[in-house]
Amino acid sequence: MYKPIWFFFFLFFLSQLVLSQILIDSIKYRSTNFTTFGVNPTKTNLALLQIIKDAGTFDIKAKATLELIDFHDKNGNIDSVLFYGHNLYDESNSLKIKTYLAQTTNKIAVGNRKKGLHDEALKWHLKGLNYAKIAADKNSFNYHKYGVAIVNLQRKKYEESLRLLKETLDITKNEKLKHKIHKRIGDVYLAQNKYKKSKQEYTKALLFFESVKELKNQLETKIQLGLIAEKTQNTQQALNYYIFVKDKALKNNFYDLYFDSQNRIGRLYFSIQEYENAEVALSAAYINAMQWDYIEQQQRVLNNLSLVYVALGDYKNAYAILTQYQKLSDRTLNEQNKKEVNRLEVQYNTLQKENEIHILQNEQIKKQNEIQRQKTLKISFLIGFLVILIPVIGLLYLYYQKLQTQSELNIVQEEANQQKIATFLKEQELKLIKENIAGQDKERKRIAQELHDSIGGNLASIKLQLSNTAKNNKNYQHITKQIDDTYNQVRNLSHTLIPKEFTENMFTRLLTNYIENIQKDNKTKITFSPHPKQEVNNIDEALKVTLFKIIQELLTNAFKHAKASQINIHLNKYEDSVNLIFEDNGIGFNTKIHKNGMGLDNIKSRLDSLSGSMRLDSFQNRGTLIDIEIPL
Known part of the structure; x- marks a missing residue:
């Protein structure tokens, strides 16, 4: 029962090999303007791999792995993105670390989306939304919502995509994400043939990416401006955009963007009936898309190639191309249902690459030893x-x-x-x-x-x-x-x-009588403690008047504002100073906001004339303490 399956894979591999050889020969004899790759030229970031290998904690390993995933995503190595993404996801899931789960699911979703597996991308974005919500990770939540909007755009659900993009734009504080959203809003308007609105969004995004030197985002925006030029019949301007992006992408190792620009140049040549140039560009794009296993990109190129061969009257190759297109469509459905098989294959290929990396590391160690010497x-x-x-x-x-x-x-x-x-x-x-x-x-x-x-x-x-x-x-x-x-x-x-009260009565008795009188009409308990009593009674009469008025002012303020149930007054006479401590257990106040009032200002004015000082200590709901000292 297994023989038909193996036979199918054998035919599929053989057809891929034959078609690739035909296309390579076509490029070899017709043009040198388009580069094709027999192997992936990307050099893995050895420093990050070493950090991952030597990491003492999961946090260090996770951060380095996320950086490595971004490195491969920038270079268009989607298989590596998915491999390292799934590894980090499994480890984060076993440790139940929701923050890294939220970030990793976004990397996996982006990898599937770029590969053309939109159902898988949507599944991982929805998982990520749940993880981000649990972890209260607003940034990851916004990136996942942005990803769902892109999947809807690729499925031609333009209104739903536009709604999600605008919602995310309103809530995110991440400037880079904001301008990525502006670019995607431009994509929606472009798909709806609203070229003026689309160009406005692209221009806004492009200015930001130029200001922060985000080259890849600049090129992705410019290639869409080229598409506007193509759709508005400005063929030369569109070609200039595509060639500029192609050359810059190749120079900076943005291979996914390089393949996309090749495909667009081929399509543009076809539209102006330069079929041979179109065949060269599209053939190069197809070989490269095959090498990086970009399924959706292969389908786009094959569709354009079939139109070229029909225009050239080469119906045999046109039929072969369409057959290959159908096989890729079947493969897309199959891979979205059998993802685990793909993961094992990717893991195997990645391990082989890592073995090669270890060899390079040994050579690098030798060089480092010489440098060290x-x-x-x-x-x-x-x-x-x-x-x-x-x-x-x-x-x-x-x-x-x-x-x-x-x-x-x-x-x-x-x-x-x-x-x-x-x-x-x-x-x-x-x-x-x-x-x-x-x-x-x-x-x-x-x-x-x-x-x-x-x-x-x-x-x-x-x-x-x-x-x-x-x-x-x-x-x-x-x-x-x-x-x-x-x-x-x-x-x-x-x-x-x-006043005769200060000449005929002891000062402590006068204060006690005053406190007893005002306490009759008030529920607040007041205690007055003079020490030593005789020394306090012998204070100069002018100072007695001042102290009496200060105590009156403090009690008035406490009754008016403090809402206290207890007030303690301590009056102490030392050799060279008099100390008054006034303390209540009331509601207190914020001394930074309510620094002074009329009562406190009056007290400070009296103290200034005597070279006295006042320290105020109060907190909300913790009462107030006022410490006054007057030199003798």
Whole structure:
């Protein structure tokens, strides 16, 4: 039962061989403008293979493998792309690493798509979408969605393709992907014969690829601009585009793009009835597509070749070409159903290539050893030179270090002198401020006493004399009222200059009474802790007034904004300073956003006059701490 299958493969191989030989002879005698390859000229990236071989972790191996896949994709080696892609997929799947699964499925899908296996490409893109979603890998998700759009484009589902492309364009932040999408939108418009829109998209993509020096993407865009020229009957411009792309692609090893340009040149020659040139170009394209096993590219070339042979009246070759075309179509269906067979064949071929690579590596090792020997000689000469040079450098360094140390010492001395001057000026300023405050306080006491004793006493004496001598005077009551009003104003003014509460009561008692009064109408618990109590009561009266007003301001702010259930106030007297700590367990605030308010500004203004300082520490939902220190 197996004999017919083997017989079919034998006929298929024989027909491929005979047809290839016919086409090679045709090129040999007709043209030297198109290059064909008997073997794949790509030189594998040995450095990446070595990294993969020596990788100590899967992460290093996976990243190097992805780079190797990109290398083969750039050179059009789709079989290698699929081989390394499947290997990495299997390893990532066994380790359940979704991020690498998302990236690897995209590489496999792209390889199948370029080969012409659109069903396989779609399957891997759909798998990749699921992996990318689980891994929250937005970039891979967008690339897979972009790939599904391309498959729809190749299946001529233009509206669906355009919808997916525009959706992806709106959400991606990857600039390279954005302009790849612009190019593919141009492909959709071109397929719909909307040449103006198509050219706009291609131009936008081309400008970006030129700015970032993405040569292959530039050439892929230019070959599509050539197709617009061909479809709009601008044959010479189209030919110029195709030849430019062909030459650049060959020079830079973009073999898939080189085969595509050969096919397009052949098709263009056919359209202008230059059948012999068309046959040469298409024959070269077919041989190369066969060598790289580009199924879809082979089908395109064979279709164009059959038209050429019909035009030349060579119906025998035309029939042979169409027969071969049908076999490729059957193979496409077969390969999409029997992918595992293809993977094993690719693995076998890849292993053979890797054996060749190992031979090249051994030769390279020999060359590296020779290079290393020459380096050793050079290093020996260099060491001898350094033995002489190092002592000289050492002496120069010691001299430089001495100069540097002296310079730093001078800077330190200068800074110390400046600091002493600044400290002296600050002390003098503080002394003047204290003397000024003491003088103001003394003057207020004197004025208050003078108002109370002198002017108040005089007014009381005048009232007494009036009461003894002028009771029958009709203006007596009016004058007495004016004297009482004046006396009360003088008394109030004297009390305002130095409030009697601060002269008649202990300061700690005054603060305790104030806190108890405001606590009656408020649920917040307030504790006040003065230390040492007697020392706090002996603070200068002017400073007592300032501290009392600061505490009032802080409590007002806390009741208004903090929503606290507990407030702690600590007032400490040290030898040379007074320290006030105000702490609540309220909602706090962001000190970067709400740096100051009117209350805090008032407190800072009072502290500035006393050379005091304030430190504020607050976080949202963690309360507020205010630390105030005033020098004595």
